[in-house]
Amino acid sequence: MTTGVLQRVRGWLPGSALGVFVARRLLAVPPLLLAVSFITFALLEAAPGDYVTRLAEDPHISVETLAQLRHRYGLDGGLMERYGRWLLNAVQGDFGYSFSKEIGVFTLIGERLGNTLVLSGASLLLAWALALPLGVMAGMRQGSVADKLVSFISFFGLSIPRVFFALLMVMFAATTKWFPVGGMRDLVAWDTMTPWQQLVDQLHHLVLPTIVLGTTQTAAYMRQMRAEMVETLGKDFVRTARAKGLSMRQVVWKHAFLNAVNPLVTLFGYSLAALLTGSFLVEIVFAWPGLARLTVDAVFAQDEPVVMASVCMATVMLVAGNLIADLLLGKIDPRIRVG
Amino acid sequence: MGTSTAPLQGPWRTLWRRLRRNRWAMAGLVVLGLLYIAVIFAPFLSPYSYTTQFRDQNWHPPHMTRLHLWDDAGAFHGPFVYASNRLDEFTSEYEEDRAKPVEIDFFVRGEPYTFLGIESTLHLFGSSDPTRPIFLFGSDKFGRDVFTRILYGGRISMSVGLLGIAISMTIGLLIGGIAGYFGGRTDFLLMRLVELILALPGLYLILVIRQVFGRDVPSTQSYLIVVLVLAFIGWAGNARVIRGMVLSIKENEYVTAAEALGQRRMAIIVRHILPNTLSFVIVTATLAVPYYILGEVALSFLSVGIQEPEASWGNMLRDAQDVRNLTDFPWVVVPGFFIFLAVMAFNFLGDGLRDAADPRALE
Numbered sequence: 001m002t003t004g005v006l007q008r009v010r011g012w013l014p015g016s017a018l019g020v021f022v023a024r025r026l027l028a029v030p031p032l033l034l035a036v037s038f039i040t041f042a043l044l045e046a047a048p049g050d051y052v053t054r055l056a057e058d059p060h061i062s063v064e065t066l067a068q069l070r071h072r073y074g075l076d077g078g079l080m081e082r083y084g085r086w087l088l089n090a091v092q093g094d095f096g097y098s099f100s101k102e103i104g105v106f107t108l109i110g111e112r113l114g115n116t117l118v119l120s121g122a123s124l125l126l127a128w129a130l131a132l133p134l135g136v137m138a139g140m141r142q143g144s145v146a147d148k149l150v151s152f153i154s155f156f157g158l159s160i161p162r163v164f165f166a167l168l169m170v171m172f173a174a175t176t177k178w179f180p181v182g183g184m185r186d187l188v189a190w191d192t193m194t195p196w197q198q199l200v201d202q203l204h205h206l207v208l209p210t211i212v213l214g215t216t217q218t219a220a221y222m223r224q225m226r227a228e229m230v231e232t233l234g235k236d237f238v239r240t241a242r243a244k245g246l247s248m249r250q251v252v253w254k255h256a257f258l259n260a261v262n263p264l265v266t267l268f269g270y271s272l273a274a275l276l277t278g279s280f281l282v283e284i285v286f287a288w289p290g291l292a293r294l295t296v297d298a299v300f301a302q303d304e305p306v307v308m309a310s311v312c313m314a315t316v317m318l319v320a321g322n323l324i325a326d327l328l329l330g331k332i333d334p335r336i337r338v339g
Numbered sequence: 340m341g342t343s344t345a346p347l348q349g350p351w352r353t354l355w356r357r358l359r360r361n362r363w364a365m366a367g368l369v370v371l372g373l374l375y376i377a378v379i380f381a382p383f384l385s386p387y388s389y390t391t392q393f394r395d396q397n398w399h400p401p402h403m404t405r406l407h408l409w410d411d412a413g414a415f416h417g418p419f420v421y422a423s424n425r426l427d428e429f430t431s432e433y434e435e436d437r438a439k440p441v442e443i444d445f446f447v448r449g450e451p452y453t454f455l456g457i458e459s460t461l462h463l464f465g466s467s468d469p470t471r472p473i474f475l476f477g478s479d480k481f482g483r484d485v486f487t488r489i490l491y492g493g494r495i496s497m498s499v500g501l502l503g504i505a506i507s508m509t510i511g512l513l514i515g516g517i518a519g520y521f522g523g524r525t526d527f528l529l530m531r532l533v534e535l536i537l538a539l540p541g542l543y544l545i546l547v548i549r550q551v552f553g554r555d556v557p558s559t560q561s562y563l564i565v566v567l568v569l570a571f572i573g574w575a576g577n578a579r580v581i582r583g584m585v586l587s588i589k590e591n592e593y594v595t596a597a598e599a600l601g602q603r604r605m606a607i608i609v610r611h612i613l614p615n616t617l618s619f620v621i622v623t624a625t626l627a628v629p630y631y632i633l634g635e636v637a638l639s640f641l642s643v644g645i646q647e648p649e650a651s652w653g654n655m656l657r658d659a660q661d662v663r664n665l666t667d668f669p670w671v672v673v674p675g676f677f678i679f680l681a682v683m684a685f686n687f688l689g690d691g692l693r694d695a696a697d698p699r700a701l702e
Binding site for chain 1: 535538539540543544546548550551553629633636637640641656659660662665666669672676678679682683687
């Protein structure tokens with residue numbers, strides 16, 4: 001059955017194996033989302049109580065009001081009925097309203113999504129800016145002091161728990177008062193600031209969480225980069241290039257580096273997949289107003305629409321990241337035929 | 340046996356010989372050995388019980404850095420600390436009373452505990468004055484000894500990893516083995532399941548699953564829930580790799596021989612095929628233990644893991660969420676050092692094992 005569909009898709013995308021590859025991966029997304037959303041929904045249903053249960057502790061709210069609220073939030077009815085209702089709205093792009101915040105889920109998540117992306121984007125940038133040159137350097141001078149230092153740093157970065165690192169940074173900030181201890185902006189003075197000051201203030205808040213997330217990610221990339229450089233520099237074509245009389249610099253950057261960077265591109269794709277969830281605990285520690293706090297609170301309060309939307313979004317991001325990783329790899333390395 | 344002229348060595352001896360040459364891996368092994376011994380003998384090594392509270396001495400700074408052997412007059416006492424007095428009831432500030440040394444005694448009788456079925460009151464060390472407890476790593480907000488809680492908490496944090504990986508590896512081996520060996524529709528269905536689980540946003544799902552069991556569950560249950568939830572997400576990656584390995588292993592002639600002898604298919608998988616994945620299993624398991632340790636930390640840190648008064652390195656770290664605690668009582672981050680140490684040791688050991696088990700590695 002699937003092959004039949006594929007054949008038809010092949011008809012639409014003239015003759016490209018790449019098109020089929022992308023189509024096949026995209027076709028897998030709807031069933032995946034269906035399964036993920038149903039599992040999440042069923043788990044939320046299985047959890048004791050619901051959003052209204054917490055309100056029921058208040059003696060001023062009558063039983064009738066509670067029933068009305070349940071009806072308004074769509075919490076009455078069986079699992080299949082309620083999931084069906086959610087699904088029907090969701091496919092039309094309506095993810096509902098947050099129970100606790102009483103605003104549309106998209107508006108709510110939209111605000112936080114931006115903040116999370118700023119943080120993870122900045123740390124991704126830092127991680128790559130550090131990892132590429134350091135990894136290349138360590139790979140070129142194997143066994144040197146610099147190499148040992150790099151490998152120690154990367155071991156340190158791979159092993160240090162992010163929560164712990166983040167807590168140490170908060171401690172550092174609170175003791176020295178050089179950096180704010182949390183949040184994304186100075187809430188008190190924000191309105192009196194010029195746009196320029198606002199930008200500086202935000203960057204100031206961004207520094208520490210970025211360092212924590214960036215350096216812990218650097219470790220993995222740096223190690224990979226070093227290993228690839230070591231392997232590539234031992235290849236015949238590098239010796240040939242040297243024998244032709246090219247300078248070491250040209251050989252390293254034009255020949256070895258471009259070959260060594262391939263596997264890292266895959267890692268880059270995977271880091272895209274982790275953009276939304278990778279910074280979870282660091283956001284919590286730094287009180288960063290991102291998706292992490294929102295999701296944790298929503299899960300604890302059983303704010304169903306918010307949880308459902310977050311989980312769906314994270315799934316899409318994960319699938320998209322992996323797909324981009326594969327496509328990038330096919331693009332950068334002509335030896336790999338995607339498909 | 341054991342002579343250098345022996346032409347052939349078993350795979351285990353080779354592995355061990357190569358591993359022993361890796362200094363970092365051996366360091367990891369030693370650290371882990373010490374950590375496990377420390378947490379197993381926690382009741383004996385710790386001066387108190389993990390629930391003992393000295394309410395009038397909460398947030399007491401660590402004695403670790405204030406240990407003395409000679410007093411100000413130059414007289415030798417053996418290890419001792421100076422008695423400290425609280426300045427006032429409201430702030431947790433203490434002042435050392437340099438005139439009042441409190442000696443540390445060894446092999447003292449203290450609170451009773453049961454260890455391996457033996458009831459005892461013997462502790463490795465303790466304060467000579469019962470009203471002046473010794474807090475090597477300081478005390479927490481209830482005046483509980485942090486050193487004691489680190490040891491008891493380590494029992495949870497260090498075993499979560501082993502138990503979690505044992506469960507997820509078993510599932511991974513079985514599912515991967517069945518999918519790879521049987522192939523066809525079984526393989527197709529199982530691998531779609533694996534892909535589904537790999538596509539789940541892990542931490543979100545863990546939180547939602549944890550929610551199913553409610554917040555107020557007894558401590559042993561919450562421990563099992565943490566382990567099972569983490570293993571539920573963790574097995575899929577292993578299953579996929581093992582399936583791949585099984586696909587090639589099952590082409591071996593001894594598998595055909597076993598089939599010809601009429602062995603049951605599950606027996607073939609378990610007895611003839613899966614043992615060949617052992618080196619992968621050991622390396623992956625070692626490198627995956629930190630995932631479970633950190634998972635427990637994450638859940639407990641978010642207050643849905645191990646519940647008070649039970650101690651775990653993750654829930655002890657919750658005290659550090661308050662910025663004021665971080666500046667005034669910096670020893671709240673001590674559990675973090677132990678998490679770091681354990682994770683690092685497992686990484687070093689796992690890396691060493693991977694290199695040692697690599698058949699392409701040069702001798």
